[in-house]
Amino acid sequence: MDKKMDKIMAxxxxxxxxxxxxAAEKESPQSFLVDLDLFLDIKAAAEQDxxxxxxxxxxxxxxxxxxxxxxxxxxxxxxxxxxxxxxxxSFAALQAVEVxxxxxxxxxxxxxxxxxxxxxxxx
Numbered sequence: 001m002d003k004k005m006d007k008i009m010a011x012x013x014x015x016x017x018x019x020x021x022x023a024a025e026k027e028s029p030q031s032f033l034v035d036l037d038l039f040l041d042i043k044a045a046a047e048q049d050x051x052x053x054x055x056x057x058x059x060x061x062x063x064x065x066x067x068x069x070x071x072x073x074x075x076x077x078x079x080x081x082x083x084x085x086x087x088x089x090s091f092a093a094l095q096a097v098e099v100x101x102x103x104x105x106x107x108x109x110x111x112x113x114x115x116x117x118x119x120x121x122x123x
Contacts, residue, residue, distance in 0.1 A: 005039040005040060005041060005095055005096065006039070006040060006041060006042040006043070007037050007038065007039055008036075008037075008038040008040070008042070008054070008055060008057075009035075009036065009037055009038075010034075010035065010036040010038070010057065010060060010061070011035050011036075012033055012035065013033065013034040013035070013036070013061060013064055013065075014031060014032070014033055014034075015031075015032050015033075015034070015064075015065055015068040015069050016029040016030070016031060016032075016069065017029055017030065017032050017068045017069050017072070018030070018072050019032065019068075019072060019073050019074070019075075019076065019079055019103075020074065020103075020106075020107070021074045021075075022107055024107070025107065026072060030103065030105050031103075031104055031105055032068055032079075032101060032102065032103055033101070033102040033103075033104065033114070034064055034068065034083065034099065034100065034101055034102075035099075035100040035102070036060070036064070036083075036087070036097065036098070036099055036100075037097065037098035038055055038060070038087070038091075038094055038097055039094065039095050039096040039097065039098075040054070040055065040091075040093045040094050040095055041093075041095070042054055045093075053093060054093060055091045055093060055094065059090075059091075060087065060091075063086055063087065063090055064083055064086075064087075067079070067082050067083050067086055068083070075117075076101045076103060076115070076116070076117040077117050077119075079101050079117075080099045080100070080101045080117045080118070080119045081119065081121075083099045083101070084097050084099045084119055084121040085121065087099075088121060088122075088123055094123070095122065095123055096120060096121065096122040096123065097120070097121055098118065098119070098120045099118070099119055099121075100116050100117070100118040101116060101117050102114040102115070102116035103115050103116070
């Protein structure tokens with residue numbers, strides 16, 4: 001990205017889904033949290049007060065929800081990639097995205113807040 005991009009942030013999108021390597025993770029839904037940074041130039045959208053020149057938050061939420069809840073992947077890495085590419089393909093204004101997928105109830109013995117994967121992808 002050559003020029004400075006603005007950023008729209010979505011935090012704490014929560015879904016129940018079945019992702020993981022273990023059989024038990026595929027059987028019982030678990031919580032997954034998704035955080036997004038959406039990079040685009042919002043100047044024209046702001047000046048014209050026109051949603052068509054930005055991204056619709058509701059459409060973003062439901063696109064991510066569909067991917068997280070209606071698919072099953074072994075790896076958080078794969079889930080993050082699927083979300084990133086779907087967002088870039090679906091919203092013309094987006095130039096780049098950062099996607100973090102967190103799994104607060106990962107099957108790991110010990111005390112932790114969550115395990116997560118964060119990626120950045122550009123057009």
